[in-house]
Amino acid sequence: MRDFLIQKLGHTAIVVFCVLTLVFVVLHMTGDPVMMLLPPNASREEIDALSRTLGLDQPLIVQYGRFLARIARGDFGTSLQHQQPAMGLVAERLPASALLAVTALGLAVAVALPLGIVAATRRGTVLDRLAVALAALGQSAPIFWTGLMLMLVGSVILQLLPTSGYGTWRHLILPALTLASYPMAAIARLVRSGMLEVLDADYVRTARAKGLPERRVVLKHTLRNAALPIVTVVGLQFGLLLGGAIVCEMIFSWPGVGRLMIFAIYNRDFPLVEAAVFVMAMVFVAGNMLVDLCYAWLDPRVKLRA
Amino acid sequence: MPRRLIAISLGLCLALLAVALPVGPAAGQDLVIAQGADITTLDPTQATQIHNLNLFYNVYDALVTWDPKDIGKLMPELAVSWKSVDPLTWQFKLRQGVKFHNGEPFNADAVKFTVDRLITKGVHQVYGGFSTIERADVVDAHTVNIVTGKPDPILVKRFAGYGGQMLPPQYIKQVDWKTFAIKPVGTGPYKFVEWVKDDRVVLEANPTYWRGVPKIKRVIWKPIPDNFARVAALTRGEAQIITKVIPDHVSQIQQAGCCRVEHTLTNLVTVYLINAQKGPLANTKVRQALNYAVDKDKIIKELYKGYAIPIGSGIPNTDFGYNPKIKPYPYDPAKAKALLTEAGFANGVDVDVQSGNGIHLNDRQLSEAVALMLQDVGVRAKIGVLEPSQRSQLLRANTFPGLLLADPASTTYDTDGVLWRLRGPGGIIHQAWPGNYEGTPFYKMMEEARVTLDSGKRLKIYHEAAQVWHDEAPELFLFQGEMIDGARNEIVYKARGDQRIILYDITYR
Helix, strand or coil, rough: CHHHHHHHHHHHHHHHHHHHHHHHHHHHHHHCCCHHHHHCCCCCHHHCCCCCHCCCCCHHHHHHHHHHHHHHHHCEEEEECCCCCCHHHHHHHHHHHHHHHHHHHHHHHHHHHHHHHHHHHHHHHHHHHHHHHHHHHHHHCHHHHHHHHHHHHHHHCCCCCCCCCCHHHHHHHHHHHHHHHHHHHHHHHHHHHHHHHHHHHHEEEHHHHCCCCHHHHHHHHHHHHHHHHHHHHHHHHHHHHHHHCCCHHHEEECCCCHHHHHHHHHHCHHHHHHHHHHHHHHHHHHHHHHHHHHHHHHCCCCCCCC | CHHHHHHHHHHHHHHHHHHHCCCCCCCCCCCCEEEECCCCCCCCCCCCCCEEEEHHHHHCCCCCCEEECCEEEEECCEEEEEEEEEEEEEEECCCCEEEEECCCCCCHHHHHHHHHCCCCCCCCCCHHHHCCCCEEEECCCCCEEEEEECCCCCCHHHCCCCEECCCCHHHHHHHCCHHHHHHHCCCCCCCEEEEEEECCEEEEECCCCCCCCCCCCEEEEEECCHHHHHHHHHHCCCEEEEEECHHHHHHHHHCCCEEEEEEEEEEEEEEEEEECCCCHHHCCHHHHHHHHHHHHHHHHHHHHCCCEEEECCCCCCCEEECCCCCCCCCCCCHHHHHHHHHEEEEECCCEEEEEEECCCHHHHHHHHHHHHHHHHHHHHEEEEEECHHHHHHHHHCCCCCEEEECCCCCCEEHHHHHHHHHCCCCCCHHHHHHHHHHCHHHHHHHHHHCCCHHHHHHHHHHHHHHHHHHCCEEEEEEEEEEEEEEEEEECCCCCCCCCCCCHHCCCHH
16 A cells, blocks of 8 residues: 555656646747736837746746746746736635535536436336436537526526626536536446446346345445446546636636636746646546545455555 | 435435525625626736726826826826926826825825836836836925936826826835735725635725715625626626626627616727738738728628727827828728739739637637638638737737737827837837838837927827828728626716726716
């Protein structure tokens, strides 16, 4: 277990280093924050002066060296747009992002699990077809469309929920439903296909033959064995939901990391993008690690070894 | 396990049912204003975008401001009067008895402190607006002289735009610039209360404001990036004023019954900058042909629902120097073809038409429409879509090929700002058109106007320059746009040509 963790941490460091280097290169090659900071009619003199102050007049390799030295000290620098510590700005928005991601994922699992089980055990029935159709809709509808439709129905027509914003649990419902729609569909389909594969297995027949009640056969013998790919998807979805909620956060004006990051990318706010990407990379790595740990718990054959 | 699952599902259903209660109207008398983006700072020297400026204009006062009935005309604010004492010196008499929100007095020292900050290069974003200033001299506690390097006819106007907000020297020395940027102190009608990033900025009325206590006690600024969500927030009563309504949403607001749109012409002119350094676009006749080939009226009607007027030069009718005699190029495809033939391009020319996608309103659609119209006269237009930062980089390097969509504006409502700051020496697009290079008649005119204090003479120069600009067509002139805001019917609010939301002038019916 200890070796496993040490190895994972080593991997994490390499992954994060590569991600940050890639982000640094791509951002610096494709845009200039000075032009985004200054008014559109700024003169060359102003542009050059601000470039010098920000150290952006130096060769890319020198900037990269300084960047690495900063990161090594744990200093992500000051946001160019906000003039505040970049990591602090990301940290401020993490709770909102986490709340939305956890709620959406919880909602997705809570709906997808029973839906997938019912679809698999009632294969070929109307219920199954309905579940499959719902899943197809959830996976194929673009999130901006789902979000706007939910807002139109829930807020504008029925006038039940606030259109956007943050603060109360009412504000959470529409963005969480929107964000949950895709993983809900993905998980439901996975549960259904996983269950179908296992339902025909010999040990399931044995379980039935020895007279176990069907509920126990489904939930204990089938579901647990079908759970491995589901856990993988749920683990990966969490990272996606935390960092990938950009469209949802924009539509519902949710103060999360995704929205912060997208504006930072637009404005080439290098330190802010790097801090946000660092946090996202860490979340993904942590999600993967959790999945590995869950594997060992779910499947006794899996041993956590380096 | 199944029971637990059923319980979870039931719980969810109950939770959904529980929310099936109507949401009440906006709480109390708080005024909620929804803009398209959150502010990035409250330090008025560190941002120039309108959603930031709207906060600055309410938390701070400047020496002077624009007359809401006639934007471009100056009104006193913290300065009660001003005069030019010699060609290089402007003297301001300051309002007495004004205090910052922390109790610190506003006086000539505060003006000097602010000017010293403004003229420091490379540490903030508004230096360019004040680069003509050499220094500020305190004459007495309520008189200050601002000295320029060369005569500057628009010096006073500079203090009405961004960066002109007066800063509290003692407070900033006590805290630091970073703290000041999130906990600001000004002399304005509203005091800063809190800023929850990406969620809200709360202001409350300054009870000791020199013009009297503002009528609305608390104001909440909310960032709602999505256009539809902003309209929905307005019609549901979650916001009382929203900015940046797109023309397609106007009818939805009008039909809701609760709300109206407020719109007015701004000083933003939408044009395609032309890189006329080489190739066919270096030929004046080709550039004129482009101007004849585009049906501006149709574009305004179809893409902008009539919320714009066509222009004949890049100077909007709000700015000093506007020449009403210059009319827009008429839509005349036959003339465009003839001009291309005269220029030696009877077989047509290849031209890049570049814009962002969402940087300017309907920009991609505009490029598509323009490209189609150009194709009708034999210009083979190739559309390019740029990401914001990429676009800026191209501009900076002066390497944009062909046509690039832009919407220049002058914060001083003056031809110098909308034209010469961009095209003059050191301007960002100085290279794009050889007709404004040093030694050309156009260059001489614009440089002379820049230092001419006699406004009659200056106006005459600008009228002539605008004619040259129109005839030489270094831009594809399109239109001067309107801004559209949405407001609840219970709110007394008028959109201003300078796009500012001045809370002091807003009341409940």
